[in-house]
Structures are given as C-alpha cells and as structure tokens.
Amino acid sequence: MSKVASVDEAPPVEKSRLRERLGPAALWERLQGWLTGRKHSTIGFSILRILFGIAILIVLVPSYADRRYLWGAGAWWVEPEASRRGWWEPLRLLFPKDNAVVFETSFHVLLLLAVLFLVGFQTRWVTPVLLVFWVGLSTNSTLLGNGGDTLMRIVLLFVVFADLSRHFSVDAWMRSRRGSRPSRFAARMPRWVPSWTGTWxxxxxxxxxxxxxxxxxxxxxxxxxxxxxxxxGTAIYYALSIDQFHVMPALSQLAWQSAPVVALATWTALWVQMLFPVLILWKPTRYVAVVLITGMHLGIAVLLGLWPFSLAMIALDLLLVRDGTWLRAAARLGRIRRGVLSPAA
Structure with missing residues (x-):
C-alpha cells in the first residue's frame, strides 16, 4: 500500500514543482537574473559596431567628391521637402547649406567619428556624438536614404547604452594593456547608481x-x-531586372536564368521573414534562420549594391548568436588551423 500511495502522490508534487518553475514569481526572478547577471551578445554588439561603421563609410567615402551637391549648397532644391519633414532645428544647423565652412567641418568630423567608431576608440563617447552628426546629415536630403538608414538611426540611439567595445576594438586592447588600472577617460558612475545598471x-x-x-x-x-x-515566385526576377540596380549585370543575368531557382529564392525570402519570430525561439532553427536571412542580405548587397542596408540588417541578425557559440566556433577554427599548419610528422 505504501508503494501505491507514493506513486499516487508523485504527480501532484511534480505538478507543484512545475507550477513553481513556471509561475509569475519564478519567471520574474529568471528575467531579472538574465537582465542583471551578465552582459549578453557582447561579441554580436562588437560586430554590429564594425558593420555599422563600414556601412556609414560606404555612404560617405564614395560620395566625398560630390558631398556639396548631395548634402551641401548644391542640394538647395531638396530643401522644401527636407524642411517639411520637421527635423529638430538644432540638428539641421550641423550641416548648413549656406555656410560652406561649417558644412565642411561637420562632414570631416563625421568621417573621423565613423572611423573611430569602426575601430572602437573611446566608443562610449564617440557613439552619441556620431548619432547626432549622422542624423544631422540625414536632415539635409530626403532622396539619398532608404530603410537601412532609418534603421541605423534607430539602432544607434539604442546602442548608446550598450557595450560595443568588449571585443575587436582599440578600447579592448587598451584595457588589456592597462590591466586593472582605471582609465582617465573612464565613465565613473555615481555611488548611488546600482552596480548592475550598466548590465541591465x-x-x-x-x-x-x-x-x-x-x-x-x-x-x-x-x-x-x-x-x-x-x-x-517572380519578385526576385523583377528586382534583378531593374537597370538602376545592375551593379554587376552579368551576375544579375546569371541569377535570373533559372526559373526554379528564382522561385525558390523568392519563396524562401518570403517565408523565412514571415516565420523569423517563431524560428528564433528554438536554437537549431534560430541558427538556420540567421544563416538563411544573412545569405539573403548578402545577395541583396552583391546583386543590388545596397551594401549599407544589408550590413545594417546582418549586424542586427548576428545579435541572435550567443557569445558561447562564437567562442566555440573560434576554438574549432583554431584547432582546424593548427591541424593544417602543423607538420605532418
């Protein structure tokens, strides 16, 4: 009888434990631990910094010779539409169309900020200033941007409060050389601010x-x-047929030659985007979705020439890859490299 009784009592106990693990109090405690325990996706944010820096330079450097016609005094004809957008007026003063000295100074400061952001030098201070100058340049023209520019402005506002220089940065290199000694430029939080605020x-x-x-x-x-x-299943065919996007005409024509390939690529792009919020909930499908969506954006960059947009999207997608996954991949590549380079004997 005792055995029967213990068996009968087991399910309620298990149900009670399950309710404790899934109850509001337990879920809230786990959320708090996730938010304040340690910083997540630090490698992903460092990659985002690099890709965003490259994307900004891709916009600025090729346009350097035509900067006055695109954003400066030669772009007065865009002004009625630019003014109608209702940008905050102080932002519009950074790149004035009626003051060449201020415009040139601001443009070259923006170039310098993009380079500093890319290499990760004093990132905590450079990021908010870069955001202000990048938005200021965007107020001068409404015809040069796309969805990628809008997304970059939004994300740059968010990442002002993120750790972007933990890896692959001059800041990280300087921290390793400095050791435990604090930097003269380090941001010192007031004592009344909890220590977990930065992680949160x-x-x-x-x-x-x-x-x-x-x-x-x-x-x-x-x-x-x-x-x-x-x-x-024909959308990609029509996108690749637009003359303005023929960065590499031969490659674009090769891409649309096969109707089954075009249809498969079109439907894959459609359904991966639609199911992306669901696919990221499970680790195996999350990585499959990230690989597919990254491949889609690389195709857009190569075939259509929309590099800033594609790099911004890829940077955000890679935030879904955990630090542990990056470290395991790096360790595996290191073992492969050592095996290739080591002598056969």
Missing amino acids: AHNTVLILCVFQILLVYLVSSVLKFQGEEWVN
Whole structure:
C-alpha cells in the first residue's frame, strides 16, 4: 500500500514543482537574473559596431567628391521637402547649406567619428556624438536614404547604452594593456547608481534591437504577401531586372536564368521573414534562420549594391548568436588551423 500511495502522490508534487518553475514569481526572478547577471551578445554588439561603421563609410567615402551637391549648397532644391519633414532645428544647423565652412567641418568630423567608431576608440563617447552628426546629415536630403538608414538611426540611439567595445576594438586592447588600472577617460558612475545598471541597460538594448529586427521582418513579409509577384515566385526576377540596380549585370543575368531557382529564392525570402519570430525561439532553427536571412542580405548587397542596408540588417541578425557559440566556433577554427599548419610528422 505504501508503494501505491507514493506513486499516487508523485504527480501532484511534480505538478507543484512545475507550477513553481513556471509561475509569475519564478519567471520574474529568471528575467531579472538574465537582465542583471551578465552582459549578453557582447561579441554580436562588437560586430554590429564594425558593420555599422563600414556601412556609414560606404555612404560617405564614395560620395566625398560630390558631398556639396548631395548634402551641401548644391542640394538647395531638396530643401522644401527636407524642411517639411520637421527635423529638430538644432540638428539641421550641423550641416548648413549656406555656410560652406561649417558644412565642411561637420562632414570631416563625421568621417573621423565613423572611423573611430569602426575601430572602437573611446566608443562610449564617440557613439552619441556620431548619432547626432549622422542624423544631422540625414536632415539635409530626403532622396539619398532608404530603410537601412532609418534603421541605423534607430539602432544607434539604442546602442548608446550598450557595450560595443568588449571585443575587436582599440578600447579592448587598451584595457588589456592597462590591466586593472582605471582609465582617465573612464565613465565613473555615481555611488548611488546600482552596480548592475550598466548590465541591465546593455541587455535591455539587446531586447530592443531584436524587437526592431523582428518588427522589420514581420511588416516586410506581410506587405510582400500582398504582392502577386512574391506569391507566384517572380519578385526576385523583377528586382534583378531593374537597370538602376545592375551593379554587376552579368551576375544579375546569371541569377535570373533559372526559373526554379528564382522561385525558390523568392519563396524562401518570403517565408523565412514571415516565420523569423517563431524560428528564433528554438536554437537549431534560430541558427538556420540567421544563416538563411544573412545569405539573403548578402545577395541583396552583391546583386543590388545596397551594401549599407544589408550590413545594417546582418549586424542586427548576428545579435541572435550567443557569445558561447562564437567562442566555440573560434576554438574549432583554431584547432582546424593548427591541424593544417602543423607538420605532418
């Protein structure tokens, strides 16, 4: 009888433990631990810094010779539309069209800030200033930007509060050389601010960035489903047929030669974006989704020449890859490299 009784009592105990693990109090405690325990996706944020820096330089450097015609005194004809957008007026004073000295100074400061951001030098101070100058330049023209520029402005506002220089940066190199000695330029938090505030802010930014990319994919896929070309599998063919996007005409023509390949690529892009919020919930499908969506953006960059947009999207996608995964991949590559380089004997 005792054995029967113990068996009968087991399920309620297990149910009680399950309710404790899944109850509101337990979930809230786990969320607090995730937010304040340690910084997540620090490698992903460092990669985001590098890709965003490259994307900004891709916009600025090729346009350097034509900067006055695109954003300066030669762009007065865009001013009525630019003014109608209602940008905050102090931002519009950074790149004035009627003062060449101030415009040139601001443009070259922006170039310097982009380089410093890319290499990760004094990132905590450079990031907010870069955001102000990047938005200031965007106020001068409404015809040069795209969805990628809008996304970059939003994300740059978020990452002001994130740790962008933990890896692959001059800041990280200087910290390793300095050891435990504090930097003269280190931001000192007031004593009354809890020690976990920086970790909480970083992880909150991660949540906001992931939400932003999910919102982009969900809205994009819903709009795609309203287009007949996406549903019947011909949208990519028409995109590659636009003369203005023929960066490499021979490669574009090669890409649309096979109707099954075009249809498969179109439907894959459509469904991966639609299901992306669900696919990231499980680790194996998350990495499959990240690989597919990254491949899609690389295709857009190579075939259509939209490098800043693609780099911004890839940077956000890679935030979904955990630090542990990056470290394991690096260790595996290191073992392979040592095996290749080591003598056979």
